Amino acid sequence: MKRDARTQRWRMTRRGFLIGLGIVGGGLALGATLGLPAARLALADLLGDGTGPPASFPKEPAIWFAIQPNGRVVMAMPKVEMGQGVHTALAQLAAEELGIAWEQISVTQSSSIGPVRDPAGTSASYSMMGLFPIIRETAATLREMLRAAGAEQLGIAQAEIEQGFVIDPANPARRIGFGELAAQPREWQAPEEAAPLTPPDRWRIIGQPVSRLDLPAKVRGAAIYGYDARVEGMLYGAVARPPRLGAKLRRAAPGTALERRGVVQVVIRDGVAGVVAESRLTAYAALNDLDLEWELPPPFTHHDLEERLAAQARSGTPIQQHGDPAAAMHSARLVEAVYQTPLAAHANLEPQAALVDVQPDRVRAWVSTQSPVQVAESIAATLGRPADTVEVTPTYLGGGFGRKLLITAANEAAILSAAVGKPVHVGWTRTEEFRHSYLRPPTYAAFRAALDAQGNIIALEQRHASGSVLFDFIPAPLRWLLGSDFGAWRGARLVYAIPNLLVTSQTVELPVPTGPWRGLGLLANVFAVESFIDELAHAAGSDPLEFRLRHLPESELGQRFRATLLAVAEMAGWGQPAPAGRARGIACSVDMNTVAAHIAEVGYEGDKLRVYRVWAAVDPGLAINPDGLAAQTEGGIMMGLSATLFEQVTISEGRIDAGNFDRYPLLTIADAPEVAVQILRSGDQPFGGGEPPMGPIAAAVANAVFALTGERKRRLPIA
Amino acid sequence: MEVLINGQPYTVADEPVRPLLYVLRDELGLTGTKFGCGAGICGACTVHINGVATRSCQTMITTLAGAHITTIEGLAEGERLHPVQQAFLELQVPQCGWCMSGQMMTAAALLANNPNPTHDEMIAAMRYNYCRCGAYARIARAVRRAAELIKEGAA
Helix, strand or coil: CCCCHHHCCCEECCCCEEEEEEEECCEEEEEECCCHHHHHHHHHHHHHCCCCCCCCCCCCCCEEEEECCCCCEEEEECCCCCCCCHHHHHHHHHHHHHCCCHHHEEEEECCCCCCCCCCCCCCCCCHHHHHHHHHHHHHHHHHHHHHHHHHHHHCCCCCEEECCEEECCCCCCCEEEHHHHHHCCCCCCCCCCCCCCCCHHHCCCCCCCCCCCCHHHHHCCCCCEHHHCCCCCCEEEEECCCCCCCCEEEEEECCCHHHCCCEEEEEEECCEEEEEECCHHHHHHHHCCCEEEEECCCCCCHHHHHHHHHHHHHHCEEEEEECCHHHHCCCCEEEEEEEEECCECCCCCCCCEEEEEECCCCEEEEECCCCHHHHHHHHHHHHCCCHHHEEEEECECCCCCCCCCCCHHHHHHHHHHHHHCCCEEEECCHHHHHHCCCEECCEEEEEEEEECCCCCEEEEEEEEEEECCCHHHCCHHHHHHHCCCCCCCCCCCCCCCCCEEEEEEEEECCCCCECCCCCCCHHHHHHHHHHHHHHHHHHCCCCHHHHHHHHCCCCHHHHHHHHHHHHHHHHHCCCCCCCCCEEEEEEEEEECCEEEEEEEEEEEECCEEEEEEEEEEEECECCCCHHHHHHHHHHHHHHHHHHHHCCCCCEECCEECCCCCCCCCCCCCCCCCEEEEEECCCCCCECCCCCHHHCCHHHHHHHHHHHHHCCCCCECCCC | CEEEECCEEEECCCCCCCEHHHHHHHHCCCCCCCCCCCCCCCCCCEEEECCEEEEHHHCEHHHCCCCEEECHHHCCECCECCHHHHHHHHCCCCCCCCCHHHHHHHHHHHHHHCCCCCHHHHHHHHCCCCCCCCCHHHHHHHHHHHHHHHHHHHC
């Protein structure tokens, strides 16, 4: 791979650090790779958590710092910022261990080729968990290198570090800044032993609610997103869309498009018919001038998809199994129920967008994407070029939510740019975004459970089915090995101690593209599981909180659930009556090892269901930025509530009905409940943050509706 | 034809007839105003036209001769943020940020006309701006906070 000047002189040291010397504006840079054992460990942990492996592991530096002569440290961000605050939280880890002031660090976004490559992409709420150890270890190593160099310069054996300076403890006036040290010519060596990490009781920045680094630009409208990417001489592209899902272009001709003023070229290639024009509006208008014939697959509706799930749910792969539920199910009180959730859209407010400049020897692209490396590979494959000649720079994302892993618009812009020899921007319309994106798949879950005379669950069986979530993103052999899509059943396994338990999951092929939606299967599956647990609590005549506490295991995870449930119960005053005409429901979940518990308070205004208040307790292990995690919790609850109350993609004649928000309304501020969030700390390690806190919301609301009306809502949306 | 944007005169073509949003973003490079739906539903493209919060995706450029247009880029006075921007920053409101120009422009127009809105008045003004990240709780608090900042500034 061709590397730019900044990374040319990496060399590997014994402990797996890559060090580059004196190359960044006279500064020092240090990066680190994940060694193979660490990668294997990460793989095992992820599979154990039911979340599956990332697509691949970085072979290139995963972390990269540069110290500028003025003492500022620039951190190259492997992860993209889509509003989850990841740039800020990762910078907090680095600033902590480097021993610099928070104000001394700044960040720069890595592209698909460097300074750090991130083949895994930004997804699955894995950024903090995955990078917490390696950023701290790398930063601490750099700090120790600077300490040793500074001590040598000061002629002392032991130096202290404070706010970016190496200091003589005997005479604190004698000090030398990191910038000055880094600018000196020196033979840098990474220490052979592991650098000591700052103990939690001495953290200055980790655990603090520092202000987000991206917000000053965002409040000024100055942050650049993929839809905003502009370069000199660029043109705009648009691509014709099929009238029905799965339709193929049979024949295409330019028609009258070239007669329209402002049209530069009509491009018909590889099953794509597109227009390049001087403006976006002209490009889209000219699509109507094309002469197109489509080959239409048989029509279908969303009801057909739901029937497929129901028909195949019994043939799933076991994902959780112990005891003998079939035998235990005969002897006792049985409860049965079926839960369903519909297709749903991401509705990221920035539709997918890419600016691609195809030049004879290289391709540059600016894309609103969670996976710059995958998008670069996809562009290269589309153009038939070597992958290392394509550089994708991710911009800020106007919402990701899993939608921006694969970016069709980037391939389209590449095809159009290659044809015209100029940079081309493709930014989808809202209608394209609704009708031609992958969706959250529908789910189906059939439960049976048996209660003993004391009202304890002695057996439980769940037959789960879903369209695919991650299967389209992983290689076929791994799909075969796994049997069912671990993304689809995320959240479907039960935490409760049930002596006879079987959960199976079936991945069902559907004629609709489906994929990851914030939390993958989490919201839908926790809705089903935690609603059914609520049914069992009522069948047993137990308080829903007490019933859950009673069934939790004695494990460490069980204890974390107890603490989280009790915290939210305390916040909401569970056990005291709700205000007149209202009722409360409770639910809990674990995802990426983060435990969340919600209580929702609902009522009706006329026949309109209102969610007035939500209390949330979240145990993410350790919150690097508690205000950031609170924001993710508030936001996840609102997005989850929107899906709970309103959202459903319907299909008629093989075409998605909603072409805009008039047919797919989202939650507004008028429907938004008051939300109270409490962040718990159960250790010194961060777990997932972006998705897990939303897990229980649908079930909490549905359980509250039952408490109020006696009607059990077994199907989303419920408003 | 000439339009005034953030106090600056700009000459733009009056043909073809097209929405202000595209003129701002694609012709003048003012990309702070965002495209969300193109149908006047989501509010991401909200600007001020003669002080009134308006959907720029639904406003044809030919209707704007001589109009005073303010976009998010013109809300601050140089380095000094508008109280709404200050409040949105102080309460760490934006997540992805895509809807936020529209949210802040809507809030600024509300407070210019009604410096001390009730909760219901605030909801009535803000309810047509979607935020998919779900920052609604903070948006509500930030609009109240901006009203306080305006009052403090005026005192």
